[in-house]
Amino acid sequence: xxTFPIExxxxxxxxxxxxxxxxxxxxxDNAATCQKPQAVIDSISHCYSHEYANVHRGVHTLSVMATxxxxxAREKVKDFINASSTKEIVFVRGATEAINLIxxxxxxxxxxxxxxxxxxxxxxxxxxxxxxxxxxQTGAVLKVAPINLQGELIVDEFEKxxxxxxxxxxxxxxxxxxxxVNPVKKIIAAAKVKNIAVLLDGAQAIPHMTxxxxxxxxxxxxxxxxxxxAPAGIGVLYGxxxxxxxxPPYQGGGDMIRKVTFDETEYNTLPYKFEAGTPSxxxxxxxGAAIDYLNEIGMDNIAxxxxxxxxxxxxxxxxxxxxxxxxxxxxxxxxxxxxxxxIHPHDIGTMLDSLxxxxxxxxxxxxxxMDFFEVPATARASFAMYNTKEEIDVxxxxxxxLIEVFG
Amino acid sequence: xxxxxxxxxxxxxxxxNRNPRNFRVMENADRKVEGFxxxxxxxxxxxLKMDGDExxxxxxxxxxxxxxxxxVSLMTEIVKGKTEAEAEVLFKQFHAMTxxxxxxxxxxxxxxxxxxxxxxxxxxxxxxxxxxxxxxDAALKNEEKSISTE
Numbered sequence: 001x002x003t004f005p006i007e008x009x010x011x012x013x014x015x016x017x018x019x020x021x022x023x024x025x026x027x028x029d030n031a032a033t034c035q036k037p038q039a040v041i042d043s044i045s046h047c048y049s050h051e052y053a054n055v056h057r058g059v060h061t062l063s064v065m066a067t068x069x070x071x072x073a074r075e076k077v078k079d080f081i082n083a084s085s086t087k088e089i090v091f092v093r094g095a096t097e098a099i100n101l102i103x104x105x106x107x108x109x110x111x112x113x114x115x116x117x118x119x120x121x122x123x124x125x126x127x128x129x130x131x132x133x134x135x136x137q138t139g140a141v142l143k144v145a146p147i148n149l150q151g152e153l154i155v156d157e158f159e160k161x162x163x164x165x166x167x168x169x170x171x172x173x174x175x176x177x178x179x180x181v182n183p184v185k186k187i188i189a190a191a192k193v194k195n196i197a198v199l200l201d202g203a204q205a206i207p208h209m210t211x212x213x214x215x216x217x218x219x220x221x222x223x224x225x226x227x228x229x230a231p232a233g234i235g236v237l238y239g240x241x242x243x244x245x246x247x248p249p250y251q252g253g254g255d256m257i258r259k260v261t262f263d264e265t266e267y268n269t270l271p272y273k274f275e276a277g278t279p280s281x282x283x284x285x286x287x288g289a290a291i292d293y294l295n296e297i298g299m300d301n302i303a304x305x306x307x308x309x310x311x312x313x314x315x316x317x318x319x320x321x322x323x324x325x326x327x328x329x330x331x332x333x334x335x336x337x338x339x340x341x342x343i344h345p346h347d348i349g350t351m352l353d354s355l356x357x358x359x360x361x362x363x364x365x366x367x368x369x370m371d372f373f374e375v376p377a378t379a380r381a382s383f384a385m386y387n388t389k390e391e392i393d394v395x396x397x398x399x400x401x402l403i404e405v406f407g
Numbered sequence: 408x409x410x411x412x413x414x415x416x417x418x419x420x421x422x423x424n425r426n427p428r429n430f431r432v433m434e435n436a437d438r439k440v441e442g443f444x445x446x447x448x449x450x451x452x453x454x455l456k457m458d459g460d461e462x463x464x465x466x467x468x469x470x471x472x473x474x475x476x477x478x479v480s481l482m483t484e485i486v487k488g489k490t491e492a493e494a495e496v497l498f499k500q501f502h503a504m505t506x507x508x509x510x511x512x513x514x515x516x517x518x519x520x521x522x523x524x525x526x527x528x529x530x531x532x533x534x535x536x537x538x539x540x541x542x543x544d545a546a547l548k549n550e551e552k553s554i555s556t557e
Contacts, residue, residue, distance in 0.1 A: 021411055344472035346447045347416075350532060354411045362447050376448025376470060405409055406421070406473075 004305040009297070009386050012037040016386060023356030026391045031176045031204060031335055031382030032360050033226045036290075040230060043289035047282040054278055056255060070281055073288030074271075077236055080291045081221065082212040087241050087270035091279055094235035095203040096126040098222035099170070101237060101274065102199060103130040105247040106220075107168070110197075113139030116165040120145045120153050120182070121372060122175045125365045127201045131170065140167070147372065151178035151327035159190050166191075169198045173205035177366040177378070178327030179310075179335030181205070188217055197243065203227055207384065208306060208333045210299040213238055225283065229384075230290035234283035237274070244270050251276040302385045306334040309383045309392065316396045322403060326378050334383035337364075340399070343406050345379040351402040352379075357395055414525035415532070416473065423477035428484050429466040441553035442469075442542030444534050449475040453483075453542045460491045465543075472535050474526060479539035481520055491547050498540045505536050 010016055015035045018025045027035060047069065053062035055070045071086070078086050092098045107130075111117065117131050121144050135142050143166070145158035153171075162169070169191045174181045184200055191198045199220040202211060206223040213221050220239045226232035239247075249256055249267055253276035258266040267273050294302070313336050317323055322341035340348060349361030360380045363370045370377060381395055409416070433439075433454035442451045449471030456464035465483040470476075486494050501520055504512050507527040514521065526536045534556040545554045 344447075344449075344470075346449075346472035346532070346535060347474070350415070350529060351409060351412060354409055363445075370448065376450065402409070405416075 004301060004385075005297070006305070006386070006388060009037075010388075012039065012293075013386050014038055014041070020356040020358070021354055026355075026357040026394050028381040028383065028387065028391070028395060029358045029360050030207075030384035030387075031227075031364070031380060033232065034207060034229045034384050035386070036229055036231070036286075037293050039293050040286050040289045044231060044282045044286045047285045051285075052281065055281055056272075066281060069285050069288070070279070073284045073291075076288045076291045080211075080295070081206075081236075081238060082214050083238055084214060085241060088238055088244065090237040090239070090244070090271045090274045091284055092235045092237050092274075093233060093280075094224035094226070095201060095222045096224075096235075098220075098235055098237035099126055099199070099201065100130045101250045102220055102222075102239070103134045105250050105274075106197070106239075106243065107131075107134045108138070109246070109248060111138055111140045111167045114165060115140045115167045116143050116163060117141070118143045118145060118158075118161055118166050118169045120158070120171055121147045122151065122153070122178060122180060122366070122369055123170075123172050124176055124201065124203070125367070126203075127170055127172060127199075128368070141165075144368075147180075147369075149373075150329050151175065151180045151369075152329045153180070153182055153187075155183060155186060158187065162190060162194060162196065164194070166194065166196050169196055170201070171198070172201045174202075174208065174333045175327070175366070175369075176204045176335070176382075177337060177364040177369045177380070178329065179332040179337065179382075180327060180329035181209075181331040181333055183331070184216060184218070192217070204333065204335075207294075207302075209303050219243055225287045225290065228287070228290055229293065230287040231280075231283040234280050234287050236287075241270065244274070247274075249273050249276070253277045255279075297385065305385060306383055309387055309389065310334040310336070312389050313381065313383070313392045313395070316392065317399075320396070320399060320403070323399065326373050326375065335380065336382070337378040337380045339375050339378055340403060343403065345377040347406070348379040348399070348402065351405070352395070352398050355394065355398045357398055359395075415529055417522050417525070419481075419519070419522045420473060420477040423480040424473040427467075427476050427480040429480065430468065431466045432468055433464065433466045436466075438546040438549060439552075440542050440546040442538050442545075442556075443553065444471070444475065444538050444556045446534065446556070447472060449535055449538055451475070451479055451538065451542060453479070453539070453546055455543075455546050462486050462489055462491070462494060467539075471538070472532075474523070474532050474535040475538050478523060478536045479542075481522070482539045482543060485518060485520060486543065494543065494547060498544055501540050502537060505533050 051065045053066045055067040197219040200218045202223040225234040256276040326337040345361035436454035437457040438455040451469030
């Protein structure tokens with residue numbers, strides 16, 4: 001029996017007290033974005049009220065303070081994912097920007113005509129489109145490893161697609177549409193045999209489990225702050241130092257240089273080489289505060305609690321006639337994607353909204369997944385550490401009622 | 408339980424969703440256009456039979472949410488026997504009604520389509536309702552083979 005401090009956690013999130021159409025908010029759209037605890041909101045406010053100035057270049061007190069906080073947050077991120085150095089932590093806008101950065105720097109310098117990039121059929125558009133764009137630019141080929149009807153990667157087929165031409169494997173750690181957690185250690189091991197670099201898209205995984213990039217031995221790991229109870233507009237690209245050193249810069253401008261003349265310009269050291277312009281200072285501080293908050297609760301405790309929620313929701317959902325769960329991988333995170341007989345996800349979403357329940361209805365930026373399961377869209381309930389079994393009861397009850405009304 | 412939604416999901420909507428009118432493939436159609444709402448996956452193929460500038464038959468295939476299905480079903484009913492010009496007037500009126508611009512809505516012209524007026528309170532669903540009419544507009548103009556609401 002878990003003694004997860006759910007009441008205290010819920011009290012920490014001010015938005016959970018909101019009412020929607022006169023009903024208590026039941027926020028089950030966490031795979032789209034998570035809500036923020038007061039500590040994170042306060043950290044941003046505190047930054048702008050007391051410790052805000054531009055970072056890195058100033059000599060005055062406020063600038064030194066702001067830099068301390070900013071670089072302090074970078075240390076927190078490094079520890080949170082167990083990277084070996086802060087040189088390996090680059091702040092970007094989000095996972096999408098991180099993947100585009102890797103595609104346009106690592107990709108452009110290492111991937112040529114006829115080379116192959118291997119992804120899977122369950123990827124989010126952010127881990128498909130940048131590679132399609134790169135393939136168009138370079139003449140490389142995009143290979144897609146298939147999934148089965150449970151929403152799992154078919155590992156044999158994946159391994160068969162690794163060839164002598166494969167230059168990069170880019171795989172989602174946890175699918176936002178299906179909840180599937182991929183066997184990333186196996187994937188990385190298979191790629192390492194041929195010395196192929198591996199990028200893991202951790203946007204969905206990072207709030208649900210402990211991430212240890214050294215243990216995983218992935219070459220790149222990307223995630224967004226807004227799915228980690230941190231502000232929207234900040235994200236992290238982790239890359240092994242040797243790889244980042246070899247990559248050319250992404251955006252040019254201030255801070256990513258050591259010296260500029262009109263004859264030649266020297267780029268800065270890591271990680272600053274990839275951080276052009278004034279960063280989102282307060283958002284970085286907010287990310288640090290979110291990590292502090294999560295560390296107090298413990299990622300393993302969160303994982304265990306969410307597993308309970310998923311089991312509870314899945315069991316209840318399976319009892320509803322006419323409900324089909326999409327994505328039933330053996331290893332799965334706290335996401336429940338489903339369809340109802342003859343009732344379109346859009347209608348499910350609007351009806352549940354009238355009961356104060358926020359779910360997502362659509363293609364979840366994973367149109368190929370929808371095509372594979374031959375559905376136009378799914379309804380998706382996704383859980384976070386502040387959700388409860390009572391909220392799941394409200395969801396299930398709502399689904400049962402709307403099936404009756406549509407009947 | 409869903410009292411708030413009475414404005415949107417009226418009985419007529421449920422009826423047209425359950426039993427969509429003119430839901431068939433049309434052999435020898437004069438116009439055939441596909442409409443697609445990428446936001447949610449509503450997809451329809453609209454068939455028209457014309458006699459000069461008069462729409463003498465309309466039918467559709469496809470799948471989508473209750474709002475989009477009811478909307479296209481109602482549309483195919485109301486445009487039969489209308490001229491292109493009359494259908495265009497209906498399109499403008501329907502668009503104005505669903506996007507909340509209430510002036511100049513002629514209730515006599517709009518007729519049964521008024522049942523979808525509630526969608527203006529649900530901005531996320533307006534495109535579901537208007538997909539049918541955007542598709543019709545493209546079919547009448549004979550310009551596109553497929554349109555998208557984005």
